[in-house]
Amino acid sequence: MYTNSSKNWGKFFATLLLLALLTISLSETEPALAASCGGSPCFRGYAQNYSNYGSQAVIGTPNSFTNPNCALSFELVNSRAADPFVQTGWGTHGCGPLVLFWESQNGARAIPYNNGFRDDIVVIGDNSYANELNNAGEWCHGFNGDPCFMKEYNSSINLYNPTTISEYGETSDTTAQMGGPSGNQAIYLSAFRYKPNINSTYSNWGYVQTAGNSYGSCSNPCPYGLGYAFSASNLYIYNYGRGS
Amino acid sequence: MQQNHKIATVVVFLCTITVGIILIIVVASWVASTTPTNSGNSALQQAAAQSAVLPTIVPTIATEVPTLIVTKPTEVAGELIALPTNLTVSGLVKIKRTLSLPRLNQEQAMRAVRSPYAMGGIIKGQKIYITATFGLVTHGELGKDGKTWAGYQNIQLLNCSSPAPKDCKPNGKVLDHIEDRPMWVLDYKNLPSGGAGSPNNPPPVYNHTVYVVDDETGVNIFSWGYSEP
Numbered sequence: 001m002y003t004n005s006s007k008n009w010g011k012f013f014a015t016l017l018l019l020a021l022l023t024i025s026l027s028e029t030e031p032a033l034a035a036s037c038g039g040s041p042c043f044r045g046y047a048q049n050y051s052n053y054g055s056q057a058v059i060g061t062p063n064s065f066t067n068p069n070c071a072l073s074f075e076l077v078n079s080r081a082a083d084p085f086v087q088t089g090w091g092t093h094g095c096g097p098l099v100l101f102w103e104s105q106n107g108a109r110a111i112p113y114n115n116g117f118r119d120d121i122v123v124i125g126d127n128s129y130a131n132e133l134n135n136a137g138e139w140c141h142g143f144n145g146d147p148c149f150m151k152e153y154n155s156s157i158n159l160y161n162p163t164t165i166s167e168y169g170e171t172s173d174t175t176a177q178m179g180g181p182s183g184n185q186a187i188y189l190s191a192f193r194y195k196p197n198i199n200s201t202y203s204n205w206g207y208v209q210t211a212g213n214s215y216g217s218c219s220n221p222c223p224y225g226l227g228y229a230f231s232a233s234n235l236y237i238y239n240y241g242r243g244s
Numbered sequence: 245m246q247q248n249h250k251i252a253t254v255v256v257f258l259c260t261i262t263v264g265i266i267l268i269i270v271v272a273s274w275v276a277s278t279t280p281t282n283s284g285n286s287a288l289q290q291a292a293a294q295s296a297v298l299p300t301i302v303p304t305i306a307t308e309v310p311t312l313i314v315t316k317p318t319e320v321a322g323e324l325i326a327l328p329t330n331l332t333v334s335g336l337v338k339i340k341r342t343l344s345l346p347r348l349n350q351e352q353a354m355r356a357v358r359s360p361y362a363m364g365g366i367i368k369g370q371k372i373y374i375t376a377t378f379g380l381v382t383h384g385e386l387g388k389d390g391k392t393w394a395g396y397q398n399i400q401l402l403n404c405s406s407p408a409p410k411d412c413k414p415n416g417k418v419l420d421h422i423e424d425r426p427m428w429v430l431d432y433k434n435l436p437s438g439g440a441g442s443p444n445n446p447p448p449v450y451n452h453t454v455y456v457v458d459d460e461t462g463v464n465i466f467s468w469g470y471s472e473p
Contacts, residue, residue, distance in 0.1 A: 043443045070367065072449060074440040083444050093437040093469060094359040094453040095367070103439050111447050112334040112470050115439040119358045119455065119464040120402055120412075138392065151394050153387060170440055172449055217443040 043216030045168020054132035054195030055079040055165040062181040070095040071176035079162040088129040088141040102141040169239045177241030178224040186238035335468040339379040353428035373433040381427040393421040426459040437469025
């Protein structure tokens, strides 16, 4: 009797296990749909550990699909040591076009950060963006050969010798592209350079030779792609969108 | 027999635990599916719903009369205009009173703003309110050495036949920096702006965008965002 009862209990137990596995597998399908930024911006890019006094990158500007829901989107080159950072690139705001953008943060994480948009410089095509500390203790944000369209005193940033440079894209809304014009069409960030010494002239800035580590935060699965390639010893990183 | 009894007892015990686990999973799944969140499907559905409600971003003229702050005869030229601290501080901007009248009127200044909502409108169900201030604008500050200037540098002035960049050409003048220059400061409440921040500390989407329009050239030179508490 107990033997038969044991067999029945065994079958019941096996059925319950099956149900449990089914329930778990169904609940696992939820994250596949949870592709948003979770209320915070999505960041995607690469970071390289180089002792530096500045960073530079050429950042493309395709006809980006960046303004659905008036999303805030950015592509930036950044020098930082944890959270004190300086960065320069392009950004959108006020539902308007892509314009020149700069930002700095002194580590206190006070919101809002020092930042601003230069609406008189609407960016089109490939452009060069830079951050540079000089021996007078001034951080300059540069654009297309103008080494200092915006100057800040390092005393207010407290970032003397950054340990890392990074290049990345960002958006506040996943209905927008990270930067490329459409799904699977990448936006390229290339010619990464870093200022190795405080007195280095631009011709002596180093070229980044490794892709580094993935930088940023994007829910898993992230709707944005990320990759890198080399062409004539020039590192390209790229991020691309979710489709429009 | 006794051994079978033990086996049956163990099986019953395991079944009880399994049923408990299944119940916990089912209840947790139900709670998760009924709790509103800012992530995942909810955010996507919310965004889709918002875009469905607001299919267009064509601006309309604000029905509210924007506030215009100009210097009255009883006020002293050169005084700082008292504005919300988070407005001026986050933009590194100071605005002084002037007795000079602007070349542009307020509507002309607003039309120069590089946003489809330059003239106001409704965005995501919220009306945009515009506060306009004309005065002498300074961006940044003089360094302790009395020589260097922190702030925007080398500003190439443009002549634009419209706000579109393709219609702008350099007019040959370059500002070393922006100090006591006649400008319009246009504060758009409910127009989203923001900083990029970092993954460690991403900033919120600010609920104000502030545009600065040069009175001499009629060009929107710079802007920034801040949040009203």
